[in-house]
Amino acid sequence: MAEKDADKRPRKVDEMVPPILVKAIFGIMLASLLMVAYARITDKPLAAMPDLDAPIAQEREIVIVGSMTGAATVYDTQGNVIHDYASDEGGFVAGIWRVLQRERGKYDVPMDLPVRLVRYESGRLSLFDDQTGWRAELVGFGTDNTAAFALLLEEEGQE
Template sequence: MSHSHDANVPRGALIAMGGLVAVSLLLVGAVRIGLVPPAASPVGERVAAKAVAVKSRDLVFIDTAAGDVAVRDVVTGKVDTAVAAGSKTGFIRGVMRGLARDRHIRGLDGTKPFRLTQWSNGDLTLTDSATGRIIELGAFGETNRASFQALL
């Protein structure tokens, strides 16, 4: 039985791969030197549209002994919402877990509030005051957005 270690790649496949790399580099270069405008960021679009904050709330999310997450309003000091483990508001828990992990990795204080903001153009954002990170909640679909909207 003959055994060969030749790994011949067809010439057409090599040309196609080289062409793909060349086109990718050309497109990236076109954006970098300004021939093609980059996609606008949501923050940039809000600035251009002169959108203003319609409603905002500073919130602190607290893990409870029961495994739920309590939501405390910084201004009033009241805990007016609890996000139960295994509830339909699992999206809130997932987002907050990710943001808390980010803070932990950076060695930042976990007690600083998050600002939930409704904008005049309809956007809904969650801003981490510790890291400056902004989550565009509309990007996750209407149902997930609505779970945060309910906190306003």
């Protein structure tokens, strides 16, 4: 009877993670830590950021006013309404307004100052807040959200 119970117990060797795998995981963690430490100590520039010296195709200063409901209104620097987004269509623009609100609150910058919307010759869209140094590469937010800001540049020619 004792022999039957011994056969039913799982063997400890089968449950262990192979030592080579554990060593490899710690090696990867150590290598990552060393790369990050090297980059921080030597003040390496952020290489993943797009080139700011790329040729600009179109640029426009806009003022974004939003609400927590998702509604947003975008004005030009003269106070003319460029586009008015209802609460069911302005979610991304209102989200950018919330980010601007937070960033400008850090530096005590008024919300009614404009931001720059830039389209590069490559088609990339960027949003810059020259007051705080904040910027957003809009291509990373999907085609629908990028199109919401591209529309603001297209409406410049229609005024």
